[in-house]
Amino acid sequence: MDIEQYLEDSGPQLASTISAWLEGHGVLPDAARKRISRVKTPVRSFPVPLFPKGTRFLYLQQERESQRFWSSLHRDLRATGSVYGMALDGLIARKGAVLSEDFGVISGATAVPIKKQVTSDTVLQRLMESGLVGQGDTGKGQHIHVRPYDLLVPDLPGLHARDAVERVILDGLREWARNIGLASYNQIAIRGETSRVPVQQFQFDLSGPSYLLPLRRGNQAEPGFLVADVFSDGILNEHHIRYFLRKARALHATLKNGTVLPILVADGFTSKALTSGHAAGVMMATPTALFGRKVSGALQSLLATLTRVASYASAENSNRIVDLVRSLADIEGRSHNLRGPLFELIVAYLARRDAVSVDVGERATDPKTKEQADIDVLKVKKKGEELVAIECKAREPGGMVDVEEVQHWLKKLKVVQSHLRNRDREAHISFEIWTTGVFTQDAQALLEKEKKQRTKSPISWKSGAEVALYASSLKEKAVSDVLKQHFLQHPLTKMA
Numbered sequence: 135m136d137i138e139q140y141l142e143d144s145g146p147q148l149a150s151t152i153s154a155w156l157e158g159h160g161v162l163p164d165a166a167r168k169r170i171s172r173v174k175t176p177v178r179s180f181p182v183p184l185f186p187k188g189t190r191f192l193y194l195q196q197e198r199e200s201q202r203f204w205s206s207l208h209r210d211l212r213a214t215g216s217v218y219g220m221a222l223d224g225l226i227a228r229k230g231a232v233l234s235e236d237f238g239v240i241s242g243a244t245a246v247p248i249k250k251q252v253t254s255d256t257v258l259q260r261l262m263e264s265g266l267v268g269q270g271d272t273g274k275g276q277h278i279h280v281r282p283y284d285l286l287v288p289d290l291p292g293l294h295a296r297d298a299v300e301r302v303i304l305d306g307l308r309e310w311a312r313n314i315g316l317a318s319y320n321q322i323a324i325r326g327e328t329s330r331v332p333v334q335q336f337q338f339d340l341s342g343p344s345y346l347l348p349l350r351r352g353n354q355a356e357p358g359f360l361v362a363d364v365f366s367d368g369i370l371n372e373h374h375i376r377y378f379l380r381k382a383r384a385l386h387a388t389l390k391n392g393t394v395l396p397i398l399v400a401d402g403f404t405s406k407a408l409t410s411g412h413a414a415g416v417m418m419a420t421p422t423a424l425f426g427r428k429v430s431g432a433l434q435s436l437l438a439t440l441t442r443v444a445s446y447a448s449a450e451n452s453n454r455i456v457d458l459v460r461s462l463a464d465i466e467g468r469s470h471n472l473r474g475p476l477f478e479l480i481v482a483y484l485a486r487r488d489a490v491s492v493d494v495g496e497r498a499t500d501p502k503t504k505e506q507a508d509i510d511v512l513k514v515k516k517k518g519e520e521l522v523a524i525e526c527k528a529r530e531p532g533g534m535v536d537v538e539e540v541q542h543w544l545k546k547l548k549v550v551q552s553h554l555r556n557r558d559r560e561a562h563i564s565f566e567i568w569t570t571g572v573f574t575q576d577a578q579a580l581l582e583k584e585k586k587q588r589t590k591s592p593i594s595w596k597s598g599a600e601v602a603l604y605a606s607s608l609k610e611k612a613v614s615d616v617l618k619q620h621f622l623q624h625p626l627t628k629m630a
Contacts, residue, residue: 137169138177138194146193146206148185148214182264184211184218199265201284207266208285212373217243220377221257222266222280227365227374230280230288233297234269236325236339237278239363242377244335251335275497292367294495295440299366299433301325301471303399304340306425307362316395317342317360325364326471334389336381339363340397350392358392359385365400366437372406379414386415399424432461440475443482443494455483456612459620473528473570477621478510480613481526481568484601485513487608489522498553507546507553520562521554523547529571529598531623537576543567544584544593551591563591570598570621598622 137152149170156166173179176195185191191210197203211219224240225232238245238254247253258278261267268281272290279288289296304324312319322342323330333341340362349358363378375398382396397417411418422430435458459476478494486492493512499505513522525543527535547565554563573581573595581595596604598621605614 137173137192141177141192141194141197145202146191146197146210148210149179149190149192152192180207180264182260184260184264185214185216189214199282204266204282204284207264217241217252217380218257218261218264218266220380221254221261222285223373224377225267225278225280226286227368227370229292229296229367230286231277231290231293233293234276234278236297238337239325239339240377242380245332245337246335248335254337271497292437292441295437296366298440298471298475299437300339300364302436302475303364303366303421303433304362305471306421306429307340307364307397307399308342310424311340311342311360316346317344318357322360333359333361333394334385336361336385338381344392344395346395348393349395351389352391354391356391358389359394360397361385361394362397362399366433367401369402369404370398370400370407371404372410375403375407375411375416379410379416382414382416428461432458436462436472436475439479443479452483452610452613455479456616459616473530473621474526477528477568477570478526480617481524481601482511484605484608484610484613485511485522485524487610489513489515490517498550500549500552501556502552503549505549507549509550509553518558518561520564521558523550523554523563523565525565525567527567527569527571528621529569531571531621533569533571534574535567535569535571535577536574537580540567540573540577540580544580547591547593565591565593566595567593568596568601570601570617572597572599 140152140155141147152170153163153166156169157163161169170190170192173192178193178195178198180191180193191207193203193206208219208222211222221241221243224242225237228240232240237258241254241257243254243257244251245254258267262269265281266285267278270277270279270290272293277290277293279290280286301324308322308324311317311322322340325339330337330341338361340360342360343357344360345357350356361382378396378398382394385394395417396415397419398411399419399421402420403411403418408418420430421433425433439454439458459480462472462476482492482494491514493514494510496509496512498507498509509523510526511524513524514520515522527539529535550565551563554561567581581593585593598617602614602617602622605611605617
């Protein structure tokens with residue numbers, strides 16, 4: 135009945151499991167607890183408080199960081215219903231990585247301090263202390279990722295592609311909710327919008343007040359809420375969704391004058407996940423069920439495309455890009471989040487025609503100040519002798535790029551230039567800003583003024599019509615037609 139030998143044979147265990155084993159061998163409960171409290175090296179107690187009610191997790195010192203250690207820790211976090219385990223599973227559901235600002239959504243913890251509740255900031259801090267998650271920068275922004283590869287190898291290359299597609303799905307979900315009156319039309323906020331605030335204590339990808347009768351309680355004029363989280367890739371199991379069920383149940387129990395209509399959207403769910411979700415009163419939906427097979431298939435194509443932008447931009451012809459834009463036409467007009475990625479893809483394809491290579495979405499860092507800025511499309515010409523950083527501004531048909539946006543772009547050029555100069559001191563560097571709309575008079579005047587002053591690192595620009603003409607000059611008629619049809623022409627002009 136040696137605890138060290140037991141851990142050697144069975145792997146890391148909760149103190150309660152070890153106690154039950156001792157009692158099974160005739161040791162009285164009090165004596166078992168005392169033996170556990172007196173364990174010495176190499177038996178160790180996990181130092182980070184991740185378990186409810188002070189539960190201890192014991193392991194052998196030599197097993198720390200081993201595959202058996204991490205899998206046992208993950209197993210027992212699930213078994214005890216730990217909020218830290220729910221957050222870890224929520225992170226795993228997103229392929230092991232999320233943007234830092236989105237961790238609060240999948241943590242299952244409160245976004246604001248509540249008595250006797252652990253906040254998402256505390257959850258993140260303790261998971262990092264435990265070594266279960268880490269922080270990093272993909273080159274496009276800070277992210278949180280699963281750290282032990284024995285649990286999951288995080289899909290960092292696909293992080294921003296998934297985020298872009300999820301925002302498109304959220305646009306479509308919001309439009310659907312507006313059309314059937316599920317929530318107040320102009321008050322539904324989604325991921326990435328400053329108007330999105332926590333619903334009481336929890337953060338969601340989508341939220342909005344609803345005055346539907348089933349979501350209100352008593353005769354109060356206070357609303358209930360529509361809330362939703364969205365996943366663009368993978369099948370969710372019963373562990374992946376526990377963080378969402380926790381949020382939904384807590385809100386249903388604590389909202390005084392209303393309740394919530396919770397919707398979880400993913401490619402698919404296991405049978406156990408569906409059972410758990412439906413038992414908790416959660417609506418489980420797929421893009422196919424919401425938007426139809428055609429749009430759902432196009433969203434999957436978009437995810438694959440954005441994950442491999444360089445290969446699409448380097449394609450011999452534009453067929454794949456043109457087909458993708460046309461297949462997404464059904465939601466393109468409703469999705470503010472769709473125009474940007476599609477336009478960047480088109481710009482990268484056109485830029486590649488006379489370049490050695492193109493990069494999309496590179497994160498520039500000034501080596502001295504550490505300031506950062508995004509490069510939408512980086513065009514490399516003549517084996518690195520010339521670098522062109524292109525800013526992409528997708529707009530609704532007839533949309534404008536105003537002087538404030540141009541000023542913001544000009545301000546970040548110093549960061550981008552320092553980043554590129556650090557990469558290649560001899561290269562000729564220039565900057566361009568392309569839009570599917572037009573520049574306001576003030577913006578145009580500022581660009582003209584700056585162009586005269588910037589001779590060493592010149593700037594240039596293209597309006598939507600000029601981008602279409604440029605595509606035509608490259609004999610890319612299909613791309614030019616797609617730009618005109620889906621980016622430049624107002625929907626009403628197509629009906630004339």
